[in-house]
Amino acid sequence: xxxxxxxxxxxxxxxxxxxxxxxxxxxxxxxxxxxxxxxxxxxxxxxxxxxxxxxxxxxxxxxxxxxxxxxxxxxxxxxxxxxxxxxxxxxxxxxxxxxxxxxxxxxxxxxxxxxxxxxxxxxxxxxxxxxxxxxxxxxxxxxxxxxxxxxxxxxxxxxxxxxxxxxxxxxxxxxxxxxxxxxxxxxxxxxxxxxxxxxxxxxxxxxxxxxxxxxxxxxxxxxxxxxxxxxxxxxxxxxxxxxxxxxxxxxxxxxxxxxxxxxxxxxxxxxxxxxxxxxxxxxxxxxxxxxxxxxxxxxxxxxxxxxxxxxxxxxxxxxxxxxxxxxxxxxxxxxxxxxxxxxxxxxxxxxxxxxxxxxxxxxxxxxxxxxxxxxxxxxxxxxxxxxxxxxxxxxxxxxxxxxxxxxxxxxxxxxxxxxxxxxxxxxxxxxxxxxxxxxxxxxxxxxxxxxxxxxxxxxxxxxxxxxxxxxxxxxxxxxxxxxxxxxxxxxxxxxxxxxxxxxxxxxxxxxxxxxxxxxxxxxxxxxxxxxxxxxxxxxxxxxxxxxxxxxxxxxxxxxxxxxxxxxxxxxxxxxxxxxxxxxxxxxxxxxxxxxxxxxxxxxxxxxxxxxxxxxxxxxxxxxxxxxxxxxxxxxxxxxxxxxxxxxxxxxxxxxxxxxxxxxxxxxxxxxxxxxxxxxxxx
Ligand code: ADP
Ligand code: MG
Numbered sequence: 141x142x143x144x145x146x147x148x149x150x151x152x153x154x155x156x157x158x159x160x161x162x163x164x165x166x167x168x169x170x171x172x173x174x175x176x177x178x179x180x181x182x183x184x185x186x187x188x189x190x191x192x193x194x195x196x197x198x199x200x201x202x203x204x205x206x207x208x209x210x211x212x213x214x215x216x217x218x219x220x221x222x223x224x225x226x227x228x229x230x231x232x233x234x235x236x237x238x239x240x241x242x243x244x245x246x247x248x249x250x251x252x253x254x255x256x257x258x259x260x261x262x263x264x265x266x267x268x269x270x271x272x273x274x275x276x277x278x279x280x281x282x283x284x285x286x287x288x289x290x291x292x293x294x295x296x297x298x299x300x301x302x303x304x305x306x307x308x309x310x311x312x313x314x315x316x317x318x319x320x321x322x323x324x325x326x327x328x329x330x331x332x333x334x335x336x337x338x339x340x341x342x343x344x345x346x347x348x349x350x351x352x353x354x355x356x357x358x359x360x361x362x363x364x365x366x367x368x369x370x371x372x373x374x375x376x377x378x379x380x381x382x383x384x385x386x387x388x389x390x391x392x393x394x395x396x397x398x399x400x401x402x403x404x405x406x407x408x409x410x411x412x413x414x415x416x417x418x419x420x421x422x423x424x425x426x427x428x429x430x431x432x433x434x435x436x437x438x439x440x441x442x443x444x445x446x447x448x449x450x451x452x453x454x455x456x457x458x459x460x461x462x463x464x465x466x467x468x469x470x471x472x473x474x475x476x477x478x479x480x481x482x483x484x485x486x487x488x489x490x491x492x493x494x495x496x497x498x499x500x501x502x503x504x505x506x507x508x509x510x511x512x513x514x515x516x517x518x519x520x521x522x523x524x525x526x527x528x529x530x531x532x533x534x535x536x537x538x539x540x541x542x543x544x545x546x547x548x549x550x551x552x553x554x555x556x557x558x559x560x561x562x563x564x565x566x567x568x569x570x571x572x573x574x575x576x577x578x579x580x581x582x583x584x585x586x587x588x589x590x591x592x593x594x595x596x597x598x599x600x601x602x603x604x605x606x607x608x609x610x611x612x613x614x615x616x617x618x619x620x621x622x623x624x625x626x627x628x629x630x631x632x633x634x635x636x637x638x639x640x641x642x643x644x645x646x647x648x649x650x651x652x653x654x655x656x657x658x659x660x661x662x663x664x665x666x667x668x669x670x671x672x673x674x675x676x677x678x679x680x681x682x683x684x685x686x687x688x689x690x691x692x693x694x695x696x697x698x699x700x701x702x703x704x705x706x707x708x709x710x711x712x713x714x715x716x717x718x719x720x721x722x723x724x725x726x727x728x729x730x731x732x733x734x735x736x737x738x739x740x741x742x743x744x745x746x747x748x749x750x751x752x753x754x755x756x757x758x759x760x761x762x763x764x765x766x767x768x769x770x771x772x773x774x775x776x777x778x779x780x781x782x783x784x785x786x787x788x789x790x791x792x793x794x795x796x797x798x799x800x801x802x803x804x805x806x807x808x809x810x811x812x813x814x815x816x817x818x819x820x821x822x
Contacts, residue, residue: 142311144171151306158299164292170307171314176300177338177354177771178287181347184255185285191229198257200282202275203227205250209236209243225254232258233266251275253282280305285341304339317806318360319795322787329353352780355772359784360791362769365810367792370567373417378544380415381444389439392472393432400574401429405436407570408548412440418521418546423555424572425742426707427579430550433572434523435465437548442474442501446520446545450504451538455480455653456660457525460682462504469502479505479514482653488513510538523548552704556747582710584718584737586694586730595690595719596638602688603642603669607714609688611672612705614696616648625692631672639670647673675701677708684712694720695729699749702733703742 147169148154148162167173188199203225211221221236221243234254236243246252256270271281281298289300313335318328329337334353341347386405390397397405404422411418424430438448450465452458458480466476477500479491488508494500498517503509519542539545549567587595599609611634613627627648635644645668647659656676663671664683671677671686675697689709694702702720710716720733735748772780795803 142170142307144169144174144311144314146170146311148173148303148307150310151303153299153306154303158295161292161295162303165290165295170311173304173307174311174313174335174339175770176289176304177351178347179290180288181341181344182286182288183344184282185343187253187283189229190225190227190232193232193258195259196257198255200253200255201227202251202253203232205246205248205252206231208248209240209246211240211243225252234270235266235268237269239269246272253279255282285344285347287339287341287347301339308336308339314809315805317802317809318357318787319791319802322360322791326356326783326787328356331357351771354770355777355780356784358769358772359777359781360788361806361809361813363781363785364788364791364806365814367789368807368810370419371792373419373544376417376544377415378417378546381409381412381440383443384409384413384440385443386436386439388472389436392468395576397432398429398572398574398576400424400572401433404433404570404572407568408433408437409440411568412437412444412546417544418548419567420547421549421551421567421569422572423551423569425575426552426704427575427711428572429576430525430552430572431461431464433570434525434548434550435468437521437523437546438465438502439469439472439474441521441546444520446518447495447498447500447516447542448502448521448523449509449516449519449538449541450502450523450525451509452504452506452525454676455482455506456656456676458504458506459657459661461525464682465502465504474501475499476502476504479503479508480653481506481508482657483508510541514541516541518542519545521546521548523550525550525552552707556743556750578713579710580715581740582689582706582716582718584706584720586720586722586733586737588721588723591721595721598717598719599670599688599690600639600642602717605714606685607687608663608666608668608683608685609670609690610677610686610705610708611670611690611692612677613672613674613692616650616674624696627672627674630692634670634672642669644668644670644672647671647676649674649676675705677705682711683708687712687714687716689716689718690721691719692721693723694733695722695724695726699732699736699745699752700742702736703745706736 142150147159148167149156149159150170154162162168162173165176167176182198184200186200188201190201190203193199193201204227206224206226209221209223211219213219217238219238219240221240223234223236223243223246225232225234225246234243234256252272252274254267254270254272256267258267273280273282280301286297287301287304289297289304291297291300313332316331318331322328323330329349329352331353334350334357337346337350338354341350386409408418408420411420422430422433434450438450441448450461452461458478462476462478469476475494477491477494479488479495483491491500491503492514495503496515496517503516508514522538522542522545524538524547539547602609611630613625613630615622615624615626616628618626618629627646631644631646635642645659645663647656647663651659659671660677662668666685686709689706691697691702691705697705706718709718720736722730722733724730732748732752736745739745791806797803
């Protein structure tokens with residue numbers, strides 16, 4: 141017997157060249173191969189008489205070869221091989237293009253099983269390039285449910301098939317990690333059967349069952365892993381915070397906290413007093429006031445002799461947090477500093493000195509914070525803003541800078557519950573479901589070009605009332621062949637021809653950090669009436685005087701993204717509006733955009749977005765920090781996810797630390813999974 145960890149080169153027919161092709165699919169070991177699951181199946185189990193073949197519907201049939209294949213050389217690079225076959229119902233002419241070698245294997249007078257489709261444009265039967273196997277050979281590509289594998293250049297489905305079949309013959313599939321009781325409760329196939337049946341199903345139904353089991357397994361391992369992390373953290377001990385008096389903090393605030401803010405701060409304070417590291421997510425819609433909740437947490441850490449750090453995903457956002465937090469905390473005698481990538485080396489090293497000596501009590505920054513050069517004197521609290529933009533590894537890198545620091549994660553993107561459980565299954569959650577008083581709902585309208593002049597007048601009206609306006613475009617520059625607005629061109633058009641008397645500014649992601657900051661700060665101070673921008677303004681930027689958000693080519697954006705953009709207005713007392721321009725005529729697209737006009741509930745929008753676009757797009761590529769699932773799909777397998785979560789939670793409570801072989805196997809699989817997704821088990 142071979143081992144799962146053996147390289148695939150132990151298989152017959154796989155030398156260095158083939159191995160390289162498999163490597164392109166991330167397949168190196170027998171285990172990788174066995175876990176290379178089909179993306180679909182073709183039911184080739186039924187044999188059909190030639191007479192019954194339907195045009196363009198591929199099917200299997202048994203036939204005898206009626207003559208010796210004949211090849212004509214048509215021109216350079218084109219050979220045509222023809223051969224006649226027949227069964228008791230009809231004759232059929234087969235044509236192969238440039239496949240002389242293949243076709244010549246058909247022997248006159250012998251019977252084969254073929255799989256192919258008759259072409260629809262001939263009366264009388266003809267078929268192009270069917271696959272075939274001799275009647276007396278074991279079924280490989282005919283007479284079975286054929287798995288269809290994800291492939292790569294040079295690698296055919298048949299060669300993957302053969303390799304997998306060999307692998308399954310010479311080694312045992314991954315061991316069972318789902319307890320028998322769970323399998324029985326949820327109607328789940330045993331591992332051995334599932335790993336075999338996913339590649340060699342006896343029927344389409346069995347393929348489905350195998351798939352269900354393997355999806356369940358992935359979710360089960362992942363959620364068990366999160367539960368273990370949570371349990372481990374809860375068992376750790378840190379000194380409880382003694383001093384949780386917030387009177388001075390509250391006095392310094394320019395407003396009273398909302399009920400939701402007070403509740404969240406109360407939950408945080410309770411965590412900090414408990415004596416185990418806090419691991420909490422604060423989730424709240426845009427504008428719900430998460431920054432002040434974070435500030436309160438930082439204040440508590442600092443009152444108890446610790447340093448706090450807050451990581452934001454962009455420089456603009458870090459700078460804005462720095463500005464508002466230092467304004468609030470400096471009068472309380474707390475020194476706040478800023479550490480971002482765009483500081484000069486000299487400035488950075490000065491800030492780092494302050495952090496190392498403990499002079500800096502709260503440090504706000506971008507990922508520059510997690511760089512090795514940053515050493516804290518006594519880091520007790522780590523806050524990350526807009527968490528889903530950071531990978532799990534960045535989250536833990538910052539955590540590693542203190543000894544079991546408390547962790548507070550803030551997310552402005554309402555995340556569908558199911559996904560939140562997956563991404564943040566190791567976190568406690570506080571929800572800010574209340575906006576500060578005096579905020580009016582932002583009215584949203586979907587319009588097309590015919591409204592252009594009316595919207596221009598509307599922009600003018602907002603500006604004449606002393607307010608400001610955002611115009612967001614999907615692209616920075618003009619792209620050939622793409623009919624979408626670019627921020628650069630559109631800003632110029634607006635300034636030169638539409639609003640020559642108004643002040644139009646431009647902001648986009650290709651600008652340098654310092655330049656972006658200057659433009660944003662200047663806009664916030666009222667030095668421009670209209671800011672034409674790309675989605676760089678999506679995250680957290682606060683300009684209360686801005687009351688109008690115009691989004692060009694709105695169909696180019698995801699719903700959650702549009703919701704975030706809309707959240708940039710309606711931050712002051714005045715009534716705000718959001719205009720979505722779209723020339724798209726697709727009714728589904730328009731439906732999607734209309735959904736946004738109807739609701740301001742970020743959670744509802746997020747669910748809709750997830751349903752429509754799937755989790756990958758939902759968070760943007762590689763931003764989610766989620767592991768790569770091999771077979772599970774977050775947007776369609778939610779029911780299975782829920783069952784797996786239930787089952788794994790129960791497992792943790794009952795057997796999580798048990799010494800049984802199954803429990804050990806599961807723990808080692810968890811470790812593997814998290815290593816693969818660059819996370820840690822701290
Ligand atoms: P977000 O949750 O989107 O991060 P912020 O923390 O940026 O929201 O807060 C949005 C705006 O609301 C800021 O201008 C902030 O000063 C203000 N704000 C926060 N809490 C309150 C409150 N309780 N009352 C009034 N305004 C508040
Ligand atoms: Mg924020």
